[in-house]
Amino acid sequence: MTDINTDLNLKLHMRQCIQKVATGPEYSKDLSYEDAYHAMRHILSGEADPVQVAVYFIALRMKRETDEENRGTLQALIDASVINTANVDEVLDVSDPYDGYARGVPASTFVPAVLASMGVHAVLHGLEQVGPKYGATHHKVLKAAGLNVNLTPTEAVAQLERIGWTYLDQSQFAPRLHDLIPIRQRMIKRQVLTTVETLLGPIRGKRKTHCMGGYVHKAYPAIYASLARQSGFDSAMFVRGVEGGIIPSLQQAGKLFYYYEQGEEQQRDLTPADLGIQAEVRAVPLPEGLPAAPVIGDEIATTVDSGALATKAAELGMAALDGEKGLMYDSLVYSASICLAHLGRFGSIREAADAVRATLDSGKALETLRAAA
Numbered sequence: 001m002t003d004i005n006t007d008l009n010l011k012l013h014m015r016q017c018i019q020k021v022a023t024g025p026e027y028s029k030d031l032s033y034e035d036a037y038h039a040m041r042h043i044l045s046g047e048a049d050p051v052q053v054a055v056y057f058i059a060l061r062m063k064r065e066t067d068e069e070n071r072g073t074l075q076a077l078i079d080a081s082v083i084n085t086a087n088v089d090e091v092l093d094v095s096d097p098y099d100g101y102a103r104g105v106p107a108s109t110f111v112p113a114v115l116a117s118m119g120v121h122a123v124l125h126g127l128e129q130v131g132p133k134y135g136a137t138h139h140k141v142l143k144a145a146g147l148n149v150n151l152t153p154t155e156a157v158a159q160l161e162r163i164g165w166t167y168l169d170q171s172q173f174a175p176r177l178h179d180l181i182p183i184r185q186r187m188i189k190r191q192v193l194t195t196v197e198t199l200l201g202p203i204r205g206k207r208k209t210h211c212m213g214g215y216v217h218k219a220y221p222a223i224y225a226s227l228a229r230q231s232g233f234d235s236a237m238f239v240r241g242v243e244g245g246i247i248p249s250l251q252q253a254g255k256l257f258y259y260y261e262q263g264e265e266q267q268r269d270l271t272p273a274d275l276g277i278q279a280e281v282r283a284v285p286l287p288e289g290l291p292a293a294p295v296i297g298d299e300i301a302t303t304v305d306s307g308a309l310a311t312k313a314a315e316l317g318m319a320a321l322d323g324e325k326g327l328m329y330d331s332l333v334y335s336a337s338i339c340l341a342h343l344g345r346f347g348s349i350r351e352a353a354d355a356v357r358a359t360l361d362s363g364k365a366l367e368t369l370r371a372a373a
Contacts, residue, residue, distance in 0.1 A: 058191065086204070101243050112124045137306070251282045255267060
């Protein structure tokens, strides 16, 4: 890769990149992988002009990021992050949206504990709060459940090896990326970091690392699959999930895109009834009585208080882990079953669902969650 590491060269390169991507709908040009990589490394250095950073990200978004730009940006983030390998053969990485949930009660926070209780080492990662959604994040839900959300990378690896699952915060494994949150909040709109940051994979397995993510819009399975290959995930699965997460609709048929051994994507349909799930709503609905979100400065936040929503999610999630039936329970069954079937632990999603229910009913999943306390 071309060496442009001097401060002057990096600043000139950033200027050139902006000139390429920010010249309007007819004349803007796509960046090469190298261009995007070096621009992102300059931004992460902390030496970039914040106005130029904002212009760069918005211009990329307005012209629409290419695969080369996405992958170059992702690789720059990986190279500036702490990526560890745990002393376990395989790891499942849960790549959920970092900006959290706002239209329903999040369930995916508890999927890693379910998987760990069934022999799959699982890593969850995220951060406390970021736009554009400012929703209830895994950080907030786990904190509300009384767990430590500020493990160092070394501590997180040790926890994963000890109990089978862990949470690792972006502030710990990618601090330079985390430092960009203030400018991201001021930009308001989604940009390339929102797309790529979930694919960093901060903890890998000795033999294989698998990715489980979600999407909403039709274009994104191919985008995420390309990023997953760039990140080095041996296999990946992307669910058309509620709010872009890993829980499919409990009410309607869904879709799953996946690949094995970094091959081409394949597709299969998902039907909740095939797992014995019948629901009249897509996800766990927002409970009545949640306080409205506070407006801090000029931030545009979700309509409900994300802290209160996280507290409710912790309450319902822990109850489901202890076998309490309901929409949260069904959500965990659905998502964990997709993963277990993908990994070949069971011959079918239905067989996996039966095993997940038995695990939840036994209380073993709750014990696995509490082992992190």
